[in-house]
Amino acid sequence: MNDHAAQSPLSLLRIPAVMARTGLCRASLYQRIAAGLFPRPVKAFGRQRAGWPSNEIDTLIRAHIEGASESRIGEIVSEFHARRGGHGASTTEQPRAA
Secondary structure (H helix, E strand, O other), X not given: OOHHHHHOOOOEEOHHHHHHHHOOOHHHHHHHHHOOOOXXXXXXXXXXXXXXXXXXXXXXXXXXXXXXXXXXXXXXXXXXXXXXXXXXXOOOOOOOOO
C-alpha cells in the first residue's frame, strides 16, 4: 500500500457509494467478499450500520488500475482485515441500504 492511501481523508462508505465508486452491483460485491477479493464491511456507530473505510476502497481501485492480479488483490484484502484486528461484519451479513 502506498503513502497516499494513508494520507487520504477517512470516511465510512455505505453500500450505494461503494457500488457507485467501484461499478459493481450488490451481488458482485458480496461474491467478491466471499471469494476474499473485497473487504468485509465494518460495523460502526452503534453497530446497526455497516460500511467500508474509504481508504480501503481507494486502495483496491488503485490496485485494479495498476493491473494487480487476483492473488495480489486477495493479499491486499487480507492486509485490511489483519489491520482491523478482526473488526468487520461477517461475509454473510449484508448491510441495510442507506
